Amino acid sequence: MKKWLFRLGDSDIGYSFRNSPLAMTAASIAFVCIFCSVFANWVAPHNPFDLTTLELSDARLPPAWDKLGSLKYMLGTDDQGRDILSALMFGARISLAVGLASVALSVLIGVTLGLLAGFLGGWVDALLMRLCDVMLSFPAILVALLIAGVGRALFPNAQDSLAFFVLIISITLTGWVQYARTVRGSTLVERHKEYVQAARVTGVSKLRIMRRHVLPNVLGPVLVLATIQVATAIIIEATLSFLGVGAPPTAPSLGTLIRVGNNYLFSGEWWITVFPGLMLILISLSVNLLGDWLRDALNPRLR
DSSP: OHHHHHHHHTSHHHHHHHTOHHHHHHHHHHHHHHHHHHTHHHHSSSOTTOGGGOOGGGTTOOOTTSTTOBTTBTTOBOTTOOBHHHHHHHHHHHHHHHHHHHHHHHHHHHHHHHHHHHHHOHHHHHHHHHHHHHHHTSOHHHHHHHHHHHHHHHOTTOHHHHHHHHHHHHHHHHHHHHHHHHHHHHHHHHTTSHHHHHHHHTTOOHHHHIIIIIHHHHHHHHHHHHHHHHHHHHHHHHHHHHHTSSSOTTSOOHHHHHHHHHTTGGGTOTHHHHHHHHHHHHHHHHHHHHHHHHHHHTOGGGO
């Protein structure tokens, strides 16, 4: 492990990272956000979803620096008396989990179909690309509403688990297309190169050529796209949760927290929605900046 980390730090990507203050700052912000969300049970000062610890008398308290605030709640409380700082950590965990799961599933589907379309060509390529065109015509929000409606009709007693399933599937169904098209374009270039032709001549099967030879050479653009798409998936999840088809109120994500706080935005309790919004911006911006840096670092023309 140490040897692998040393080789990574001594590589071109490691050198580019060390000489990019913007990338290092974005990585630090992303690391803090991810660390606080993953270890929220130990880092958060309160458990905002433990109903036995909530006190309605502490509802809608302003941040600690306000004269009416309390040091017990550094960023204030919401309408149910939940600590905003703790809710941000637990909420970011849900947003990150949904975003990473949907991107991982999108990569798996998109890379597989993109390899098949680019390497096999013919009617397989035409069919898969027309399927991509069809999926691009359906926004993630409409897909989520459709899945939510059908799922609630089929499984009326599985609201909480269904909500996360709706989020992941709806983001995946509209997200895999970009990976498929990216991998297809790269595969069309790679399949005509000498090493692929040599593997064919020696009798290597098409599946093995795609898996052992072509796939490693098309993963660069996929890695960059996946990094950027994590931020996009988190924003889509927040949008869906804001509309009420995302995470349930018993386990709210950042989008649900923003939706709850939006009801009190014009009544003076601005902190209920502003701090979740800032948390969403920090995570999305830091991940996007890392994706931009990674794109430049993996592009030999920009070195």
